[in-house]
Amino acid sequence: MKKGHQVTMKEIAKKLGVSVSTVSRALKDSPELHADTKTRIVEMAKSMNYQYNLLAQSLRISRSKVLGVIVPELTSHFFSSNISGIQDTAYKRGYNIMICQSNESFEQEKANVRTLVSSQVDGLLISLSRETKSYEHLQELYDREIPFIMFDRVTEEIPVSKVTVDDAHGAYLVVHHLLEQGFKKIAYFSGPEDLYISKKRKEGYLEALKEFGIPEKESRVYITDLTFEMNRKITLDMLQEQDRPDAIFAMIDPLAVEVMMILKENGVRIPEDIALAGFTNNPTSAVVEPSLTTVSQPGYEMGQLAANHLLDQLDELVSDDPQTFVLLTTLVARNSTKKTPKS
Amino acid sequence: MKKGHQVTMKEIAKKLGVSVSTVSRALKDSPELHADTKTRIVEMAKSMNYQYNLLAQSLRISRSKVLGVIVPELTSHFFSSNISGIQDTAYKRGYNIMICQSNESFEQEKANVRTLVSSQVDGLLISLSRETKSYEHLQELYDREIPFIMFDRVTEEIPVSKVTVDDAHGAYLVVHHLLEQGFKKIAYFSGPEDLYISKKRKEGYLEALKEFGIPEKESRVYITDLTFEMNRKITLDMLQEQDRPDAIFAMIDPLAVEVMMILKENGVRIPEDIALAGFTNNPTSAVVEPSLTTVSQPGYEMGQLAANHLLDQLDELVSDDPQTFVLLTTLVARNSTKKTPKS
Structure with missing residues (x-):
């Protein structure tokens, strides 16, 4: 892949304040555009020394x-x-x-x-x-x-264009659910702090706490590098605390399932002693005991949307202008967070 | 991709009773071969109107x-x-x-x-x-x-060349284990009968029964198309039988996990009432309750071996002559098949 700057349609579009697809259509002499728009764009392309990208063109044609x-x-x-x-x-x-x-x-x-x-x-x-x-x-x-x-x-x-899921909202939903069920001291088991999802899910966690009058300084965040050893360590350390949490929101389902195993080994009843929730809705989460409350991400739908949008761009059914699609997540409430009479 | 018969190095090799890599080396005029061997092969290639495959050659070179x-x-x-x-x-x-x-x-x-x-x-x-x-x-x-x-x-x-796992032996191991634990009426929950693994695992099942003196006519094979509906149906039908099995060997772990859920919903205790085992050693199988006895397939090792062998062929470190590698499976005994005092 060679380097060296080449003027792009995107730069021409920016200079003229038009969309990339308008530039593209002008350079292809499309009949859909007014003659003067076309002239203006073609002149600009010439003045900028634009070279029609043969590779891109051949990709599009054959x-x-x-x-x-x-x-x-x-x-x-x-x-x-x-x-x-x-x-x-x-x-x-x-x-x-x-x-x-x-x-x-x-x-x-x-x-x-x-x-x-x-x-x-x-x-x-x-x-x-x-x-x-x-x-x-x-x-x-x-x-x-x-x-x-x-x-x-x-x-x-x-x-x-980008297709993402609303991570912060998903975390908000699950922590809100825990608070509604009557749990009060909710821990967030987070992956490495520089991970995008660690941050986004923390945002949602803090937002839900705030809504129930719990300030950030009373939040309980435990950081793990997601190895089994460290997951075990933070769980066991947490169990030793005097004022220990009554619920855990684990950043991803595989972490939640490992925490579940460790809690059970240590005689902690779920949800009676400590409630537990995850995020992802992996198939495993439905079959562990107790079944795990989690957040469902529309992975299949995300793939569909991404592929359709890219193919629409290739077929020029939509413009090349970048769009951002954010898919919503949904709460899947199961037994691991069920309100118990005592709490 | 064009069709039409073209003489291959393999055909030349067969005709002369030498290996493909010998033919390959002869046609490349390799110094490793005797001059008369080379001559014999080159003459045969000419007489068969062999055309050195340019595509294959260019693939090998660039x-x-x-x-x-x-x-x-x-x-x-x-x-x-x-x-x-x-x-x-x-x-x-x-x-x-x-x-x-x-x-x-x-x-x-x-x-x-x-x-x-x-x-x-x-x-x-x-x-x-x-x-x-x-x-x-x-x-x-x-x-x-x-x-x-x-x-x-x-x-x-x-x-x-082929790399496979020893399916029949894996099934034999797990059914042998069930029999050793004292279970006597062992069902085999099989996928569609024309599937290779359905057949192979049935072979191992029957072999283990035979070793414990149970003839094939007393075997208990249940066929499912592996949909949830049919898995449910065969399980519920089995529970209605007068002389119902005391153990189930399910052909694959996902089937075993579904059967586990259905049995538990119906108040059947595992392994006290019915023992259960699978095949594959999926991560889920370790975390369900009770943990599932299964057969571990060396998937990662299989990939390593396959890639190394193909790259060895490309680098001419081994001959192109087909080889078959069969990897062994191992039994992973867990709680779902534990001998209980009563049985």
Whole structure:
């Protein structure tokens, strides 16, 4: 992938205050536009020394009918649901998909982008790795006008369409539910603090506390690196506290299930002694005992929406202007947070 | 992908009774071979009108450093473990992987093969869909000398290397364990009868029964299409039987977990009233209550072995002659099959 600045349609659009699709249509001499608009755009393109991107053009004209997908990990139920949604949608519209996983590694993610671009996919759907903090590889895709959108793990740095779920609201829902059930001292078991979801779910947790008159200084946040050892340590330490929590909101279901096992091993009854809730709605959460209260994320629907939007852009059914879609989460109340007569 | 018969190195090898790699080395004029062996092979190649496969050659020479992987489904823990093993191995050896899923569809599998071949992968690792009963798409890969191997869901029809697990032995282990624990009337809950794993695991089930003096006519096989409705129906019907089983071996863990829920809903105690075991060792099986006895399949190791073998073939560290690797399974005994004092 070569570097070196090339003027893009996006820059022309910005200069003239029109949309990218208007520029695109003008440069293709589309009959839908007024002649003077077209002239204005073509003149600007010439003055900026715009070179019609042959690669992008050939991609658009001779399509491979393949979309590339990059996800952080395939063992996660959430990402494999995303992929099912993407694949079913793509297949209905005559496309196949090729999937790469970054294994949460920035280097692997960059290699994945190179691999899929070399394979001449028509467009990409990307969910970022945990390590990804710089975005040159995405900026390059953008500059080369290779169509892509981001989902779930996204960055605001690159102006392409994004599909996310409302993490803060989901956390708010579950903590609000715990408070409504009569639990008063609610702990938040959080992953590493720099993770986007750690922050967003903390926002929702604090918001719900505030609504019930509990100030942030009375919040109870426990941080784990999500290894089994540390999950065990924070749980056992918490059990030793004099004024210990009566409920735990764990940031993700796999953490909640591990905490459940540790509590049960230590003779703690759920929810009688301590209530417990998670976030993700993994299949496992429905079959543990007690069944786990959690937040359902529409992973399949997210994949569908992302694929449909990208294909709509490729088919020029919608403009290339970036849009952000936020999908709502829903509370799944189960036995692990049931109000008990005593509390 | 064009059709039409082309003489292959494999045919030359067969005609002369030498290995494919010997033919390959002779045609490359390798100094490792005796001059007369080389002459004999080159003469035969000429007489058979062999055309050195330019595509295969260019694939070998200018490598994309990408392997293609086709799996039936990504939501399965087993296949995502395979992929992790493949990816870690490939990455260590400087390769990236692109994954396609067939969704258990024959048509989708054929599309996946086309997509990955068009993307010029250096080789493929393929696990067949449930629907795949004819193999022209694989025969074509073979005829075009595009390197590939099969894993887990394989066919004997195509002479390439294969990596599988010993399904029959795993089933034997778990049923043997149930019999040893003192259970006498053991049911086998099987998926559709034409599935390879349904048959193989039945073999192991029958073998263990036989060892304990129970003839096949006293075996208790229940067939389900693996939908929740049918799983429920066979379980409830079984509970109504006068002489009902005292233990169930379910063909796969997800089926076992569903059966566990149904039994518990109906007040059946596990293992006191009916013992229960599965096969796969999914993470869920460790956290249900009671924890589920199962058979562990080395999914990650299988992926590692498959990737290493394919890359060894590409690097000519091993011959192209097909090999079959069978990995052993191990019993994971947990609470769902614990001997109880009464039985």
